[in-house]
Amino acid sequence: MAARAVEPIARTGQLAAIVAAAVPTREPGKHPATRTFQAIRIHVNGELDALEAALPQAVRLLAPGGRLCVISFHSLEDRIVKRFIRREEQGDPVYAGLPDVPPHARPRLRRIGRAIDAGDAEVARNPRARSAVLRVAERVAA
Numbered sequence: 001m002a003a004r005a006v007e008p009i010a011r012t013g014q015l016a017a018i019v020a021a022a023v024p025t026r027e028p029g030k031h032p033a034t035r036t037f038q039a040i041r042i043h044v045n046g047e048l049d050a051l052e053a054a055l056p057q058a059v060r061l062l063a064p065g066g067r068l069c070v071i072s073f074h075s076l077e078d079r080i081v082k083r084f085i086r087r088e089e090q091g092d093p094v095y096a097g098l099p100d101v102p103p104h105a106r107p108r109l110r111r112i113g114r115a116i117d118a119g120d121a122e123v124a125r126n127p128r129a130r131s132a133v134l135r136v137a138e139r140v141a142a
Contacts, residue, residue: 012037038074051077055084059108062139068109069136078115078133085111085137109137 003009003018019033026035042048058068068085072078090096092105113136118129 042076048076048080051080052084055081059088059139064139064141066139067112067136068139069134071132071134073131073133078135081135082115085109085135088137107140110140112136112138 003014009015009018015036016031016033019036020031023032023036025032055068055070062068070081072081088109089107089111091101091107095101095105116134116136118126118132123130
């Protein structure tokens with residue numbers, strides 16, 4: 001706020017310098033403003049909203065036995081994917097415990113394994129893979 005009182009922030013370099021002065025380094029070797037610019041990009045591009053909209057559409061397109069594979073690159077995305085798969089595994093909670101669950105309320109996905117992180121060899125070849133998490137789920141018959 002104090003920097004904007006002096007002059008408007010017009011360049012990314014100015015913002016990066018302001019963040020660097022205000023925020024301690026979180027990860028060694030990374031600029032302190034990295035997460036700030038990531039947050040701005042995520043917001044401007046509507047990335048989380050797009051992901052939340054795409055997941056149900058992808059499941060609708062899958063045939064029984066088809067696999068949904070999602071690679072997320074930060075914890076906000078991964079949380080959305082993990083919760084989505086969990087919800088789709090359980091089906092509609094209104095019908096929980098009832099003997100006859102209508103097809104539209106049955107589970108649509110079955111999780112396949114656990115989250116998979118990039119191994120050391122992969123990260124050595126591709127450092128950007130260090131934050132990648134793969135989650136896989138299979139479409140179950142309705």
